[in-house]
Amino acid sequence: MSDIKPTPAGFDFLGFAGKKYLVMGVANRKSVAWAIASLIEQAGGEVIYTVRSESRRDSTAKLLSGRRVIVCDVEDQSQIDALAITLADENVVLAGFVHAIAFADYSDGMRPFHETTRTQFLQAIDISAFSLTAVCHALKDCFTRDASVVTIGISTTRMASESYGYMAPIKAALESSLAFLTKSFSRFSEMRFNSVSAGLLKTSASAGIPGYVDSYLFAEKVIPRGRAVQTGEVAATAAFLLSSRSSGIAAQSLVVDAGMSINYFDADIVGAVTAAAVD
Template sequence: MDFLGVRDKTFVIFGLANKKSIACAIGKNLVAAGARVIHVVRSEQRLETAQKLFPESSVFICDVEEEENIVAVRDKIKALLGETQIDGIVHSIAFANYSEGLKPFHETLKKDFLQAVNISCFSFISIANHFKGLLAPTASVLTISISTTKMAAENYGYMAPIKAALDSSLCFLTKSFSAFSAIRFNAVAPSLLKTSASAGVPGYVDSYLYAEKVIPRKKSLKTTEAADTATFLLSERSSGIVGQTIVVDAGMAMNYFDAEIVRAVA
């Protein structure tokens, strides 16, 4: 039985970087379930990587920092698909500029913050807007958030408020799209993952190892676990989930006062 019902449906995934990416894991789930997957990546190098990982998938390049690039890739995908509609879009894109090193939050540079908002949050809104004419009436549009935006992890800095804005956009997009469709917007919010993108966050390894201790099973969250939830949200089996940020953290948030950690600190 095809429980998810994604066989022969079409999905566009933005953000694959390499085999460790959550975008890659979601794509593999969909392909395994018989879906057609189109990847959109940032650079020529990532295009070659995506083609190796997904030899039967079409791959396009789009740097979402410039909105005209989103319009251009929309047109290319439209030409490829013809009358075929898109059943789901994945936005797995985030960027923060730490080129000047880690700063206290109140010293965040305006240009860095606005660039990160543009790439990490506004691009999701822009993709939804420009692709709306290609989407099926009951399509699922998904982004990747973080498990909490209300814990002041110093090394994550200004990205948490930006992810909070991304989370907030879900209900507004769903509401505005409800005027002409039943398209849903949701987010998967994993705890710390072992991805190349995460490795760019200062001090991430220490945070990752700490999270592993806090998780009740004492094993870190797997990228495939977050991807499994994302795949479900892309399917019509999740049709009752609308405008939500689904936390996938293996229980980390309920276990900050783990006895082993308390003893180690005290």
């Protein structure tokens, strides 16, 4: 017989009730950050939101009505410092932090990787990768000893996808930093840093990437179940990583791609490609 006893009705499995979490990256209802924050709130946790600008605060005003929203542009260190001061002054204690922000300048369209400019690359790595370290360092005194930090990666940083431009190397840097943050924070805490490495998602941000929609449709063909990864599936994994239920998982990137990476050589897909080549 199983040693696992049934949980009573209303049992707080994730342990979010009464705890506070910081969520960065909500832009609209389709945002991964919003899906994660919603799960936290549904489980009784309190979420403090940050948005990058006053205009973004205005555009999310209806969605985030009645919630605490702070403007923090992570490109500006003074705003990160101000966020830390604000939370410290209010004696905010954070049980977790969701880093779901990324940016790449594709205003000139998608170009070969070797044509990426220094300005584009450095801006993208500052916002999408280094900001995780910068924010965690600034807020280090606001976290509980066993706080959990979760960021959003991609299912593979080794795939030279032309539809994702130069962001894969940026995400590789983000995911690599998890080990170093876990190690350095272990000097004074038991904090954990993990990533949900998501497959292709249908979000407003991804829709703006040149060529992304075609790759998304292709992913649906490759995934064994025939359906793309849903934002809610990524959010549920993130919620698990934020909770004490995942206390033994640290410095890891959990791939959520619905099995896409095992199925690139599906017979039907290979047949369709070879038939097209013959034609």
